[in-house]
Amino acid sequence: MTTSTKKIEESASLQAVHEEETHGDHRLFGLIAFLIADGMTFAGFFAAYLTFKAVNPLAPEAIYELELPLPTINTILLLLSSATFHRAGKALKTNQAGLCQRWLLITASLGLAFLGSQMIEYFTLPFGLTDNLYASTFYALTGFHGLHVTLGTIMILIVWWQSRSPGGRITSKNDFPLEAAELYWHFVDGIWVVLFIILYLL
Amino acid sequence: MTISIPPTDKVSLQPKGLLRYLSFSLDHKVIGIQYLVCGFLFYLIGGLLASAIRIELTSPMSDFMARDVYNQVLTLHGTIMIFLWIVPVVNGAFGNYLIPFYVGARDMAFPRLNAVAFWLIPPAGLMLISSYFITGAAQSGWTAYPPLSITSPATGQIIWILSVLLLGGSSIFGGINFIATILKLRRPGLKLMQLPMYCWAMLGTSILVVLSTPVLAGTLILLSFDIVAHTGFFNPALGGNVIVYQHLFWFYSHPAVYIMVLPAFGLVSEILPIHCRKPLFGYTTMVYSIMAIVVLGLMVWAHHMFTSGTPPWMRLFFTIATAFIAVPTGIKFFNWVATLWGGRISLNSAVLFSCGFIINFVLGGITGVALAQVPFDVHVHDTYFVVAHFHYVVYGGSVFVIFSSIYHWFPKATGKMLNENLGRIHFFITFIGFNLCFAPQHWLGLNGMPRRVAEYDPQFTFVNQISSFGALLMALSTLPFLWNIFHSSIKGQIAGDNPWEGLTPEWLTSSPPPVENWIGEAPLVTEPYGYGQKDELLELEERTEEVSERAKE
Ligand SMILES: [Cu+2]
Numbered sequence: 077m078t079t080s081t082k083k084i085e086e087s088a089s090l091q092a093v094h095e096e097e098t099h100g101d102h103r104l105f106g107l108i109a110f111l112i113a114d115g116m117t118f119a120g121f122f123a124a125y126l127t128f129k130a131v132n133p134l135a136p137e138a139i140y141e142l143e144l145p146l147p148t149i150n151t152i153l154l155l156l157s158s159a160t161f162h163r164a165g166k167a168l169k170t171n172q173a174g175l176c177q178r179w180l181l182i183t184a185s186l187g188l189a190f191l192g193s194q195m196i197e198y199f200t201l202p203f204g205l206t207d208n209l210y211a212s213t214f215y216a217l218t219g220f221h222g223l224h225v226t227l228g229t230i231m232i233l234i235v236w237w238q239s240r241s242p243g244g245r246i247t248s249k250n251d252f253p254l255e256a257a258e259l260y261w262h263f264v265d266g267i268w269v270v271l272f273i274i275l276y277l278l
Numbered sequence: 279m280t281i282s283i284p285p286t287d288k289v290s291l292q293p294k295g296l297l298r299y300l301s302f303s304l305d306h307k308v309i310g311i312q313y314l315v316c317g318f319l320f321y322l323i324g325g326l327l328a329s330a331i332r333i334e335l336t337s338p339m340s341d342f343m344a345r346d347v348y349n350q351v352l353t354l355h356g357t358i359m360i361f362l363w364i365v366p367v368v369n370g371a372f373g374n375y376l377i378p379f380y381v382g383a384r385d386m387a388f389p390r391l392n393a394v395a396f397w398l399i400p401p402a403g404l405m406l407i408s409s410y411f412i413t414g415a416a417q418s419g420w421t422a423y424p425p426l427s428i429t430s431p432a433t434g435q436i437i438w439i440l441s442v443l444l445l446g447g448s449s450i451f452g453g454i455n456f457i458a459t460i461l462k463l464r465r466p467g468l469k470l471m472q473l474p475m476y477c478w479a480m481l482g483t484s485i486l487v488v489l490s491t492p493v494l495a496g497t498l499i500l501l502s503f504d505i506v507a508h509t510g511f512f513n514p515a516l517g518g519n520v521i522v523y524q525h526l527f528w529f530y531s532h533p534a535v536y537i538m539v540l541p542a543f544g545l546v547s548e549i550l551p552i553h554c555r556k557p558l559f560g561y562t563t564m565v566y567s568i569m570a571i572v573v574l575g576l577m578v579w580a581h582h583m584f585t586s587g588t589p590p591w592m593r594l595f596f597t598i599a600t601a602f603i604a605v606p607t608g609i610k611f612f613n614w615v616a617t618l619w620g621g622r623i624s625l626n627s628a629v630l631f632s633c634g635f636i637i638n639f640v641l642g643g644i645t646g647v648a649l650a651q652v653p654f655d656v657h658v659h660d661t662y663f664v665v666a667h668f669h670y671v672v673y674g675g676s677v678f679v680i681f682s683s684i685y686h687w688f689p690k691a692t693g694k695m696l697n698e699n700l701g702r703i704h705f706f707i708t709f710i711g712f713n714l715c716f717a718p719q720h721w722l723g724l725n726g727m728p729r730r731v732a733e734y735d736p737q738f739t740f741v742n743q744i745s746s747f748g749a750l751l752m753a754l755s756t757l758p759f760l761w762n763i764f765h766s767s768i769k770g771q772i773a774g775d776n777p778w779e780g781l782t783p784e785w786l787t788s789s790p791p792p793v794e795n796w797i798g799e800a801p802l803v804t805e806p807y808g809y810g811q812k813d814e815l816l817e818l819e820e821r822t823e824e825v826s827e828r829a830k831e
Contacts, residue, residue: 101462102388102458105458105461105462106387106388106391106455109453109454109457109458110450112488112489113450113488113489113491113492114492116488116490116492116493117493117495118496120493120496120497120526120529121496121500123526124497124511124522124526127519127522127525128519131519132517132518132519206508206509206510206516208510209510209511209517212503212509212510212511216500216511220499
């Protein structure tokens with residue numbers, strides 16, 4: 077073995093140690109790839125909705141203008157929850173487990189509030205799932221997004237439970253679960269913003 | 279190196295011997311073989327279904343099976359061959375076995391996710407097949423076009439959707455894993471442009487998988503709502519739009535052809551240089567053409583919809599975009615020919631199947647360009663011409679490469695050589711049978727024989743019988759192959775670590791390789807195709823020495 081290859085090998089083993097420490101990086105990378113895939117599902121739904129809208133216009137008397145106040149409140153709830161989740165992450169990084177838990181609980185409550193208000197909207201809307209193409213697409217899109225919010229809220233509660241100190245597994249040294257849940261939550265919020273614009277404003 | 283799981287822990291936890299192939303193993307090599315064997319079993323089932331179709335078509339009337347059974351058989355045949363055989367095998371089987379070697383890693387980036395992705399496949403496949411016996415399988419073809427898929431018996435269709443969703447999920451998990459492994463797990467010192475070509479093919483394929491499969495999943499969820507909850511997304515009777523289904527479906531299913539064929543391109547690029555002792559011709563152009571195919575492959579889907587009332591501008595755009603794909607594909611073809619040109623070719627079974635692939639794929643490619651032309655497509659749409667084109671691409675293309683790869687890597691995975699004579703017999707019967715079966719179908723299609731129908735105009739009888747005779751040869755060709763695998767695993771000649779004198783990393787370890795791929799450090803291979811150069815033998819010797827030295831330590 078020549079000296080140059082030896083050097084490479086040495087730096088290799090150094091890097092190996094380094095990589096093992098930061099193994100979470102790959103998981104985050106994998107999560108991002110997964111979110112891209114998940115985003116493509118929504119992209120398909122959005123494309124379908126926009127095409128329906130362009131080529132299958134409803135009869136004028138069947139068109140129902142969606143009320144804006146409730147979904148606007150929903151948008152604010154979700155955007156707020158993104159901010160509070162971010163605060164929770166910061167608190168964990170600075171070793172303030174109690175503070176982190178408080179922010180997580182606030183985030184989860186905002187998520188639950190969103191789901192509750194979505195339910196209220198569902199029950200007050202004058203159309204049902206099978207009434208017409210738009211009604212179906214409306215429920216499919218908001219429902220699929222609501223499913224994501226539900227999963228996200230469950231994740232937050234798990235992270236909340238696991239970040240209690242002492243005894244929880246999520247600490248400032250092992251913050252990947254929190255980071256992952258946070259990224260997922262931001263993603264779900266971003267999807268909501270697009271959905272809000274396309275479904276309610278356009 | 280980048281060890282994701284401490285080796286001791288891993289070795290002790292895994293069952294030994296043949297039993298580990300039935301376990302939730304985390305070893306990428308075990309998972310690769312699980313994919314291959316599982317896929318091959320489904321291939322045998324799909325092949326039986328194909329035989330049933332060809333038996334039915336030896337006569338113009340539907341006398342072998344009832345017409346609705348015929349519909350189920352052709353739906354199962356298509357779905358099994360695509361989602362349970364070719365996609366999992368060219369991606370999952372060879373990808374799992376080879377990619378960690380090629381990037382110099384001990385395993386995939388996410389071994390657990392990897393095992394989950396594999397274990398989604400058998401239940402999905404069994405569910406799909408059992409639907410035939412329980413309620414009757416889906417009848418609307420592998421495309422599941424509405425309104426047919428909405429009006430045909432619901433239970434079979436729903437089971438079909440569920441199993442395709444599971445298989446799509448498996449495929450997405452696999453794709454994420456490959457992207458992370460290739461981009462993140464590379465051995466330090468190994469640059470992207472030094473990777474073997476199969477890595478590039480798998481990177482491109484995985485990007486397609488991650489971007490397009492979710493769209494299919496979303497579409498099928500909407501379709502299932504139409505069937506179960508009687509919504510009207512794709513049901514014109516309820517104000518829905520069937521064309522939107524077609525757009526979304528083909529947004530996945532055109533790339534799906536590349537998901538089946540790009541990895542095959544990569545495998546051929548590994549096999550040819552070794553057996554003709556020449557570097558792969560035009561490495562850089564190969565890389566760029568793969569990426570061009572990925573980008574263009576996402577923009578051509580509506581060429582499947584020229585008879586669906588597509589507006590003229592759309593026809594024009596998708597014709598031109600499709601014709602463009604012929605350019606990078608052609609570049610790859612010429613690069614393979616140039617790799618063979620003037621090489622010291624050993625005409626063994628692996629090379630024969632690869633050359634068979636090149637010949638078949640050119641034919642499939644040419645008919646593909648023809649089909650992209652609107653006037654021609656409108657004439658042959660939904661006829662046997664399309665069936666012929668498609669099988670030239672996926673059977674003549676991908677399946678030939680799968681066999682080539684089995685002959686090439688069997689010695690590595692088992693430590694035993696396959697019998698060359700049986701391999702050559704297998705190749706010639708397959709090649710003749712395949713061309714006899716599918717070449718006449720071009721003529722049938724041009725003369726207007728529709729696909730997916732159990733009965734046909736009696737004037738087509740003779741040509742259909744030729745085609746069925748070809749199918750019989752294809753079915754028979756499996757026998758020498760199976761015997762070869764069975765016999766050689768037990769009594770095959772010992773292969774040694776590097777029977778083909780390959781330079782790529784999987785050859786620089788024992789056959790079969792140890793659990794973590796190499797004893798000691800992973801070799802740094804910066805020139806995977808340095809064949810036929812002056813210092814090739816020297817280099818090979820040096821590397822082999824290095825490996826055996828390490829083994830002694
Ligand atoms: Cu296509």
